[in-house]
Amino acid sequence: MRRKNFKRATHAADPKFSRIDMGRFVNYLMEEGKKSVAERVFYHALEKVKEITKEDPVAVFERAIENATPLLEVASKRIGGANYQIPREVRPERKFFLATHWIIDAARSKKGKPMADRLAEELVAAAKNEGNAIKKKQDTHRMAEANRAFASYLR
Numbered sequence: 001m002r003r004k005n006f007k008r009a010t011h012a013a014d015p016k017f018s019r020i021d022m023g024r025f026v027n028y029l030m031e032e033g034k035k036s037v038a039e040r041v042f043y044h045a046l047e048k049v050k051e052i053t054k055e056d057p058v059a060v061f062e063r064a065i066e067n068a069t070p071l072l073e074v075a076s077k078r079i080g081g082a083n084y085q086i087p088r089e090v091r092p093e094r095k096f097f098l099a100t101h102w103i104i105d106a107a108r109s110k111k112g113k114p115m116a117d118r119l120a121e122e123l124v125a126a127a128k129n130e131g132n133a134i135k136k137k138q139d140t141h142r143m144a145e146a147n148r149a150f151a152s153y154l155r
Contacts, residue, residue, distance in 0.1 A: 016043060017058060021065065021096065028100045029119075041116045048120030053127075064126035068099040068133045072144035079153055086153050087144035099133070106132035 014023040022042070030038035046057040053060055074085040090098065103126055107118040125131030 014039070014042075019058075022058075022061070024096065025061075025100050028097075029104055041119065044114075044116035045119040045123065048117060049123055052120065052124050060127045061123060064103060064123045064133075065096065065099050067129050068102055068126045068137055069095045070098055070137050070140050073098075073140055074143050074147055077153060084150045084153055085143065085147045086150045087147050088151075099137075102133040102136045106136070 011020050011024050011027070013020045014026055016022075026035065026038050026042050029042055046061065049055075049057040049060050070090050072087050073090050074087050076083050077086050078084075103122050104119070107115065107122040109132065110118045110121075122131055122133060126133045
C-alpha cells in the first residue's frame with residue numbers, strides 16, 4: 001500500500017514585518033499556546049537590539065540566524081552491534097529550526113532578566129559570532145568533523 005503524500009506545513013508571516021522567518025521564530029518562542037506573549041517578547045527584543053547596536057534589528061536578526069545555522073550534524077546508526085555517529089549535511093528545512101532553537105534555548109538558560117532582554121542579548125551575540133548558540137553550532141561541527149571517518153556508512 002502506498003503512503004499518503006506528505007504535505008509541507010505552510011507558515012504564516014508575522015503581523016509587524018510580514019516575514020515568514022520571523023513568524024516561525026515567534027511560533028518556536030511561544031509556550032503553552034500564548035502567541036501574543038511570544039510576539040510581545042520578540043518585538044521588545046528587537047527594540048532592545050536596535051538600542052544596543054544602533055542598526056536595523058531585522059538585519060541583526062537575519063545575521064544572527066545565518067551565523068547560528070549549522071552545515072553538518074551527526075546521526076546515530078547501528079552497524080554490526082555498534083552505534084556510530086555519522087556526519088551528514090543538515091536539510092534546508094532543519095537548518096532554520098536548529099538555529100532558532102539554539103538561540104531561544106541559550107536565551108532561556110540565562111537567568112535574572114526579562115526574556116526580551118535575554119533574547120536581545122543572544123541575538124546580538126549570535127550576530128557577532130559569539131554566544132551560546134554559536135558555541136552549540138561549533139560543537140556540532142566539531143563532532144561531525146571528529147566522526148568524518150564514518151561518513152562512508154551514510155546509507
